[in-house]
Every structure is written in C-alpha cells, then in structure tokens.
Amino acid sequence: MIDSDPIDRISAAIMDYLAIRPQAADSLEGIHHWWINWAGQEAPLEMTQLALESLAAKGQLQVRLLAGREIWSRAPAKQG
Incomplete structure (x- = not known):
C-alpha cells in the first residue's frame, strides 16, 4: 500500500502554488521541478503524478492535452 502522507504533502504544495499563481499551468515534469519546494528531499516523479x-479526482485540477502533452491547471470554479 502507498503511504498517502507524501501525496498529501505534494498535493498541498501544488495547491499552495496555485493559490499564489491561479493561472499557472504546466506538465507533470514542470510541476514536479518548479512548483514544489523539495528542500533536498525530492520524491519520485510518480508521487507527483x-x-x-488525486487533485483532479477531487475536482481541484484539470488536465488538457496540448501538443500531445498533458498540461495541468486549476479546475474552473463550479457555477452555482
């Protein structure tokens, strides 16, 4: 079984990044390398995936294909 604590910490870091930069969008690799401050304890890329x-399943993120690459961004706010 996968320990969910690292996933929760990575998810929180992603949402913190988007709180400051709500229009940000990037690939898995870009998010892994640029959005998360690993403080010398980088997790495997698979953990970021x-x-x-998980965030997409909760409706917090969306993923689109752009030039054949998955690009992740904040999901649009749900209407009323």
Whole structure:
C-alpha cells in the first residue's frame, strides 16, 4: 500500500502554488521541478503524478492535452 502522507504533502504544495499563481499551468515534469519546494528531499516523479490525479479526482485540477502533452491547471470554479 502507498503511504498517502507524501501525496498529501505534494498535493498541498501544488495547491499552495496555485493559490499564489491561479493561472499557472504546466506538465507533470514542470510541476514536479518548479512548483514544489523539495528542500533536498525530492520524491519520485510518480508521487507527483499520483498527487495530480488525486487533485483532479477531487475536482481541484484539470488536465488538457496540448501538443500531445498533458498540461495541468486549476479546475474552473463550479457555477452555482
């Protein structure tokens, strides 16, 4: 079983980044390398993928294909 604590921490870091930069959008690799301050304890890329998928399942992120690459961004606010 996968320990969810690292995924929760990565998810929180992603949402913190988007709180400051709500229009940001990037690939898995870009998010992993630029959005998260690893403080010398970088998790595997697969953990960031799981965090992104978890946030998308909760409706917090969306993913689009752009030039054949998945680009992740904040999901639009739900209407009323």
